[in-house]
Amino acid sequence: MYITVTPQKMGGNYSQSSAGFVSYLEKENEGLENEGMEHFFNQYEDKTSAEGVVRENDGNTAKLEKTETRFYSITASPSKYELNRLQNHSEDLKKYTRELMKDYVTSFNREINGRPVSLDDIKYYAKIEHQRTFKGNDMQVRENQPFATKILELKNEIRKIERGELEGNIKVREQQIARLEKEAPHQQNGQRIVQGMQKEGPQSHIHIIVSRKDASNRFSLSLGSKYKASAVELNGTMVKRGFDRDSFFKNAEKTFDKLFGYQRNFVEQYKSRKDFIKDPRKYFSALLKLPTNEKAIALKILRESGMPMLPGIPVNQAQVALKVFNRLRQGLDIAIKSSSIGI
Numbered sequence: 079m080y081i082t083v084t085p086q087k088m089g090g091n092y093s094q095s096s097a098g099f100v101s102y103l104e105k106e107n108e109g110l111e112n113e114g115m116e117h118f119f120n121q122y123e124d125k126t127s128a129e130g131v132v133r134e135n136d137g138n139t140a141k142l143e144k145t146e147t148r149f150y151s152i153t154a155s156p157s158k159y160e161l162n163r164l165q166n167h168s169e170d171l172k173k174y175t176r177e178l179m180k181d182y183v184t185s186f187n188r189e190i191n192g193r194p195v196s197l198d199d200i201k202y203y204a205k206i207e208h209q210r211t212f213k214g215n216d217m218q219v220r221e222n223q224p225f226a227t228k229i230l231e232l233k234n235e236i237r238k239i240e241r242g243e244l245e246g247n248i249k250v251r252e253q254q255i256a257r258l259e260k261e262a263p264h265q266q267n268g269q270r271i272v273q274g275m276q277k278e279g280p281q282s283h284i285h286i287i288v289s290r291k292d293a294s295n296r297f298s299l300s301l302g303s304k305y306k307a308s309a310v311e312l313n314g315t316m317v318k319r320g321f322d323r324d325s326f327f328k329n330a331e332k333t334f335d336k337l338f339g340y341q342r343n344f345v346e347q348y349k350s351r352k353d354f355i356k357d358p359r360k361y362f363s364a365l366l367k368l369p370t371n372e373k374a375i376a377l378k379i380l381r382e383s384g385m386p387m388l389p390g391i392p393v394n395q396a397q398v399a400l401k402v403f404n405r406l407r408q409g410l411d412i413a414i415k416s417s418s419i420g421i
Contacts, residue, residue, distance in 0.1 A: 081152065086148070086150065097136070099151065120204065163339070167280070170338065174284075180333075181326055182200070183196055186299060195299065208280075219272065221264060232255050
């Protein structure tokens with residue numbers, strides 16, 4: 079499970095309205111009849127219109143400055159292994175979302191009117207999507223980029239030859255382009271993977287828009303606080319503050335596993351990913367000590383996820399060379415930051 083929590087921005091500025099983001103999340107509904115659409119939902123409603131989501135979000139921003147985020151985006155992306163565990167992607171992910179938001183409220187170290195934050199205190203709307211496209215920072219796109227650059231150069235040369243600005247053989251260049259298209263390391267259905275190409279296979283995931291202000295529009299519930307659990311004196315009163323992201327991410331996994339009876343592998347765990355960044359030697363030492371079957375699955379998951387596993391890793395030994403760690407860490411660190419849990 080890959081989860082990101084981000085404030086919504088337009089360029090360098092915080093979005094003053096949720097309209098743009100809501101419109102973006104409606105893209106998969108274009109051209110569909112009502113029965114085939116995915117609707118916005120929350121803890122209490124199954125169908126909320128896009129207009130209603132914008133109205134509720136934009137009307138819940140009392141006393142927020144332009145320099146403060148008005149709402150946050152939470153994205154939860156199950157792996158293909160997790161999706162394979164589901165019977166119905168739409169209904170099961172809606173069920174999971176509602177349980178996930180219980181984990182969300184319990185991660186606040188806040189009180190409202192002397193009690194912990196509850197589901198009734200937050201204002202959120204969620205949407206299930208079933209498609210994904212390759213982004214510029216995806217490993218497949220980045221590693222195909224040298225081929226894309228050379229192909230573009232050759233196409234520009236062909237246009238110049240056609241305009242009489244350059245002498246050369248168009249057919250030879252077309253043959254070079256065809257060869258480069260096939261030699262690019264990452265292909266999908268016989269085509270070179272490029273930015274914007276739709277990813278094949280199950281891609282269902284969850285988008286959640288959650289208001290910075292509580293449902294009463296009186297209290298600020300910030301996810302951006304650097305304080306996990308602390309208190310500060312405000313007007314002579316000690317006030318709790320903070321949001322524990324570690325707790326949220328860990329509980330999000332536990333909730334999914336309990337809900338769907340999922341057996342989570344070592345490399346799929348949030349704690350393991352954090353351990354990798356802090357101490358790759360410890361991470362791989364633990365990985366290599368796994369039971370044979372679990373270790374085989376772990377290495378398969380890493381390879382399929384695009385992690386740069388080297389063919390010479392001595393999987394039957396307890397020690398792995400430090401230079402291998404460093405090379406692996408560089409690639410995995412990029413993958414984690416670009417697509418996952420926002421550590």
